[in-house]
Amino acid sequence: MLEAFLVSTGLVALAEIGDKTQLLSLVLATRFRKPWPIVAGILVSTLVNHAAAGGLGAWIARVVGLELMTKVAGASFLAMALWALVPDKLDEPGAKATQGGVFASTAVLFFMAEMGDKTQLATVALAARYPSLVAVVAGTTLGMMLANVPVVFFGGAIAARVPLPVVRKAAALAFAVLGVLALAA
Secondary structure (H helix, E strand, O other): OHHHHHHHHHHHHHHHOOOHHHHHHHHHHHHHOOHHHHHHHHHHHHHHHHHHHHHHHHHHHHHHOHHHHHHHHHHHHHHHHHHHOOOOOOOOOOOOOOOOHHHHHHHHHHHHHHOOOHHHHHHHHHHHHOOOHHHHHHHHHHHHHHHHHHHHHHHHHHHHHOOHHHHHHHHHHHHHHHHHHHHHO
């Protein structure tokens, strides 16, 4: 259980650096300048999104069996390793995000941006790989918060100092290692 939590936390925190949802956090922080409702919106949307993704991964593992799902998860991690090398670009929201307040706007925009994202797919694969759904969802949520909360509070200063190509390569390496380990199991 601890392994699932720690792997989920580290993998998602690393993969999230430079991701579109992290860029969205920066845009929301500069647009609204109200960090606490933004952080709360990110937390709520991540919990809902990752709980659903984790539930899907756990269900798939039960349906196809643990051995096959471990191999599928391994292949998925290798695919995510390649995907992690591709820089994300933020699609600017067309409408003003102030309707419904900062919290609601953040929660909706963040939830939508996370749909089909590599961290959501990683949550599906991690939940299929590890038997503790709670540990995986808690870990992936913590990883998202570790990557996004500093951006909300200190985004401008961080963006100027973080070498994103190096971070992308580290995330790709972490996904590749997990993929190889899963396929070798």
